[in-house]
Amino acid sequence: MATRCCSYDLKATIGRARAGVLSLPHGEVQTPAFMPVGTRASVRNISSGELSSSGTQMVLANTYHLWVRPGHEDVRALGGLHKMMDWSGPILTDSGGYQVFSLRKWTKVTEEGVRFRSPEDGQYRLLTPEKAVEIQEAFGVDVAMAFDECIEWPASRERSAASTERTTRWLLRALAARQHADATALFGIVQGGMYEDLRTAHAKEIASMDLDGYAIGGLSVGEEREALLDMAECSAAQLPHDSVRYLMGVGHPSDILDAVLRGVDLFDCVLPTRAGRHGQAYTSVGRKNLRNARYRTDTGPLDPNCDCPACTRVSLGYLHHLVRSKELLGGRLLTLHNLHVYHRLLANTRQAIIAQDESALKGLRESAVRHTESH
Amino acid sequence: MATRCCSYDLKATIGRARAGVLSLPHGEVQTPAFMPVGTRASVRNISSGELSSSGTQMVLANTYHLWVRPGHEDVRALGGLHKMMDWSGPILTDSGGYQVFSLRKWTKVTEEGVRFRSPEDGQYRLLTPEKAVEIQEAFGVDVAMAFDECIEWPASRERSAASTERTTRWLLRALAARQHADATALFGIVQGGMYEDLRTAHAKEIASMDLDGYAIGGLSVGEEREALLDMAECSAAQLPHDSVRYLMGVGHPSDILDAVLRGVDLFDCVLPTRAGRHGQAYTSVGRKNLRNARYRTDTGPLDPNCDCPACTRVSLGYLHHLVRSKELLGGRLLTLHNLHVYHRLLANTRQAIIAQDESALKGLRESAVRHTESH
Numbered sequence: 001m002a003t004r005c006c007s008y009d010l011k012a013t014i015g016r017a018r019a020g021v022l023s024l025p026h027g028e029v030q031t032p033a034f035m036p037v038g039t040r041a042s043v044r045n046i047s048s049g050e051l052s053s054s055g056t057q058m059v060l061a062n063t064y065h066l067w068v069r070p071g072h073e074d075v076r077a078l079g080g081l082h083k084m085m086d087w088s089g090p091i092l093t094d095s096g097g098y099q100v101f102s103l104r105k106w107t108k109v110t111e112e113g114v115r116f117r118s119p120e121d122g123q124y125r126l127l128t129p130e131k132a133v134e135i136q137e138a139f140g141v142d143v144a145m146a147f148d149e150c151i152e153w154p155a156s157r158e159r160s161a162a163s164t165e166r167t168t169r170w171l172l173r174a175l176a177a178r179q180h181a182d183a184t185a186l187f188g189i190v191q192g193g194m195y196e197d198l199r200t201a202h203a204k205e206i207a208s209m210d211l212d213g214y215a216i217g218g219l220s221v222g223e224e225r226e227a228l229l230d231m232a233e234c235s236a237a238q239l240p241h242d243s244v245r246y247l248m249g250v251g252h253p254s255d256i257l258d259a260v261l262r263g264v265d266l267f268d269c270v271l272p273t274r275a276g277r278h279g280q281a282y283t284s285v286g287r288k289n290l291r292n293a294r295y296r297t298d299t300g301p302l303d304p305n306c307d308c309p310a311c312t313r314v315s316l317g318y319l320h321h322l323v324r325s326k327e328l329l330g331g332r333l334l335t336l337h338n339l340h341v342y343h344r345l346l347a348n349t350r351q352a353i354i355a356q357d358e359s360a361l362k363g364l365r366e367s368a369v370r371h372t373e374s375h
Numbered sequence: 376m377a378t379r380c381c382s383y384d385l386k387a388t389i390g391r392a393r394a395g396v397l398s399l400p401h402g403e404v405q406t407p408a409f410m411p412v413g414t415r416a417s418v419r420n421i422s423s424g425e426l427s428s429s430g431t432q433m434v435l436a437n438t439y440h441l442w443v444r445p446g447h448e449d450v451r452a453l454g455g456l457h458k459m460m461d462w463s464g465p466i467l468t469d470s471g472g473y474q475v476f477s478l479r480k481w482t483k484v485t486e487e488g489v490r491f492r493s494p495e496d497g498q499y500r501l502l503t504p505e506k507a508v509e510i511q512e513a514f515g516v517d518v519a520m521a522f523d524e525c526i527e528w529p530a531s532r533e534r535s536a537a538s539t540e541r542t543t544r545w546l547l548r549a550l551a552a553r554q555h556a557d558a559t560a561l562f563g564i565v566q567g568g569m570y571e572d573l574r575t576a577h578a579k580e581i582a583s584m585d586l587d588g589y590a591i592g593g594l595s596v597g598e599e600r601e602a603l604l605d606m607a608e609c610s611a612a613q614l615p616h617d618s619v620r621y622l623m624g625v626g627h628p629s630d631i632l633d634a635v636l637r638g639v640d641l642f643d644c645v646l647p648t649r650a651g652r653h654g655q656a657y658t659s660v661g662r663k664n665l666r667n668a669r670y671r672t673d674t675g676p677l678d679p680n681c682d683c684p685a686c687t688r689v690s691l692g693y694l695h696h697l698v699r700s701k702e703l704l705g706g707r708l709l710t711l712h713n714l715h716v717y718h719r720l721l722a723n724t725r726q727a728i729i730a731q732d733e734s735a736l737k738g739l740r741e742s743a744v745r746h747t748e749s750h
Contacts, residue, residue, distance in 0.1 A: 041696065045420070045703035047684070070671065070696045077672040078692040086688045296445065297452040309422070313461045317453045321416065321445045328420035328703060 006143065006185035006212040008244040008265075012354045014361055016236070016263035019353035022213075022244045024090040024142040025183055026082060027057075031244065031265040032349055034256065034342045035060040035092060036273060040069070041085040044273055045332045046339070048086040054308065054336055055343030058090040058142075060268040063135055064099035064127075068120045072138040080140030092143035092187075092268075094248070095132040101150040111166070113147070129170040130177035137180045145215060146174040148189040153221040160193030164202050167191045171206065185212035187246065190235040193218060194227050203238035214239045215246040216264070220255075229258050236263035253282055253345055257368035260349055261361075272342050276335030279323040281310075283341075284367065286375025290334065295320035308340035309333060341371060381518065381560035381587040383619040383640075387729045389736055391611070391638035394728035397588075397619045399465040399517040400558055401457060402432075406619065406640040407724055409631065409717045410435040410467060411648055415444070416460040419648055420707045421714070423461040429683070429711055430718030433465040433517075435643040438510055439474035442500075443493045447513040455515030467518035467562075467643075469623070470507040476525040486541070488522070504545040505552040512555045520590060521549040523564040528596040535568030539577050542566045546581065560587035562621065565610040568593060569602050578613035589614045590621040591639070595630075604633050611638035628657055628720055632743035635724055636736075647717050651710030654698040656685075658716075659742065661750025665709065670695035683715035684708060716746060 008031075010020045022029040036043045036051065039062045043051060051059065066075060078084040081091055100107060100114045107116040113128030129147040136144035148167040151159060171188045178186060188206045192198030206214065216235045219228045228250070236245050246266035247259050256267050272282065279290045283303040288295075298316035306312075310319065310333035322330025345368055352360035383406075385395045397404040411418045411426065414437045418426060426434065441450060453459040456466055475482060475489045482491040488503030504522040511519035523542040526534060546563045553561060563581045567573030581589065591610045594603045603625070611620050621641035622634050631642050647657065654665040658678035663670075673691035681687075685694065685708035697705025720743055727735035 040700045040702055042702040042704045045707060047704065069700060074672055078674055078690055084693050297449050299453055315453055315459070318459050325415045325444060327415055327417040329417045329422065332420060
């Protein structure tokens with residue numbers, strides 16, 4: 001085993017819910033934690049200073065997009081992703097797999113990898129487990145994700161099983177391809193579709209590989225909420241206690257809380273940032289659509305229980321005006337608010353677990369549900 | 376004369392160039408000064424905190440746009456424009472005239488005012504000198520502009536003269552319509568097209584009305600740069616020494632410096648903010664287009680002589696990437712940079728005038744020219 005640059009220290013549990021500390025080359029992450037998505041090395045319209053003050057500890061960026069533009073060699077020339085995007089905390093990148101497989105008719109999948117044509121520049125490219133490691137190590141990120149096969153939903157048991165086996169073979173190739181295991185951790189991804197036995201078996205199998213960390217992938221692809229949570233739970237249950245567990249691409253506040261209760265530590269999702277840009281805010285009385293005319297002359301705050309700039313400096317009426325007038329400041333303020341909400345929710349959840357306060361944890365789950373429901 | 380809520384204290388001059396202090400209900404403005412444009416009660420994508428830290432003292436907003444949406448009654452309901460947009464410093468609004476006259480085929484101009492149909496909502500509206508005052512007083516701004524006639528360019532001497540006379544009649548109606556002269560100052564606008572004798576006569580005429588302040592309008596409409604500066608100079612020359620002089624809608628840094636040298640104190644323009652959104656930055660070595668591939672792997676700063684966030688926190692290469700990737704953070708950082716440049720240039724100009732340092736003033740003019748030239 002190469003030098004390890006990633007560790008997870010479990011601090012407390014309530015049932016399956018965990019609080020811990022994830023240590024990475026660029027700092028510690030108090031878990032459970034949420035990573036905002038900075039697809040093109042920028043969390044849309046949010047500065048690094050605003051990320052910090054909203055409570056962001058770690059950021060996710062997308063390998064596919066940064067490979068296509070500016071390219072991993074340019075990122076390296078600009079001093080790596082941290083320096084380039086002015087973010088000194090930990091960064092995780094996905095493997096590019098999810099985006100490449102989303103191209104569908106532009107792709108050809110073989111055991112070697114995925115050959116595809118990027119719509120952005122019309123170029124043919126080949127993404128393999130080795131290439132995904134090379135790119136992410138060039139970025140200099142704290143955590144690289146292994147390249148996994150992402151299949152359509154729904155998929156048969158047979159197809160899910162075959163794909164999961166390929167994901168394992170690709171994981172072994174990724175592990176063998178690492179050049180900077182001392183600087184960039186590598187997480188494997190549990191697959192297995194919507195089949196509990198496949199999930200369980202795959203989680204056990206990769207758990208035995210003693211990886212830097214583990215992700216649960218292939219979920220939030222269209223399945224029912226209960227299926228998502230069941231699959232997350234049975235996957236997490238097989239993963240080592242002393243490693244971090246990351247549920248990819250989930251979700252609303254209520255989804256996240258429910259996944260924490262099932263043993264997950266780390267999350268990413270475009271929802272808080274995308275919803276903000278589109279005029280939606282998660283608040284303590286429900287999800288508000290700021291386009292709604294009811295806010296036209298409302299001088300009250302977006303959420304009296306929030307201390308973010310959108311809630312403390314301007315009125316609902318002004319936010320409504322900005323959103324209606326397509327003023328960028330509106331989406332920016334709402335994005336900031338949503339990030340504050342997500343981070344506060346997880347910080348409070350962590351505190352409740354550390355304090356062994358079961359009723360506080362229950363209250364936080366109820367609060368997450370309220371934040372998610374339409375207002 | 377009603378209670379006056381606006382005064383101008385001339386502190387020093389070098390030739391025609393002036394340094395002074397404009398006192399308004401929401402604070403003092405050290406002149407010469409530049410007002411960023413916040414058309415819809417928001418300087419596009421810039422927060423009020425960022426405005427302050429960039430050196431902004433006073434903001435301009437557009438009466439036309441805010442009348443159409445959200446409407447002046449809604450602005451009043453939201454506590455006035457200052458409270459609504461979270462800006463505690465002085466605000467000036469234009470009269471709406473410039474926008475209404477730009478609608479051209481949607482408008483009918485009579486002595487009463489301008490009847491028009493707003494493309495935004497298809498509604499018919501009538502803007503008159505009285506209505507423009509009513510709207511701006513409802514906003515609660517520090518400075519309201521009198522409704523003037525804005526004619527096409529080029530225009531004949533006869534047409535320019537007739538229009539200037541109408542502008543004077545409308546100014547008298549605006550003065551008579553004021554209800555809150557103690558809270559909102561009213562500035563008159565010198566017109567006269569590109570005819571020096573008309574300009575001189577009109578400036579003299581409205582100077583005799585002892586107004587709160589004076590603007591120079593009808594310029595930067597397509598005429599040559601020399602004509603603009605000549606018209607600004609002959610207009611300014613007739614205006615009272617103890618009143619502020621505001622040149623509307625000008626311009627590049629070099630235009631602004633040249634107008635200061637001709638006796639102008641106050642400016643507004645969309646250029647620094649619009650150019651920033653479109654990937655252009657005024658720098659000490661010239662105007663840079665960040666789309667240019669030469670910046671791709673440049674780890675240096677946008678401008679080593681600037682202390683703004685864009686110049687101190689990120690590289691040219693990252694700014695290039697953001698602009699190429701259409702990431703909003705790029706336009707936001709470049710807008711901030713351009714505002715820093717404009718405000719610093721005028722603050723330094725003021726300092727040179729106060730210090731009676733003619734060679735510094737000359738150097739600042741050269742610097743403004745350099746900032747403006749394409750790099």
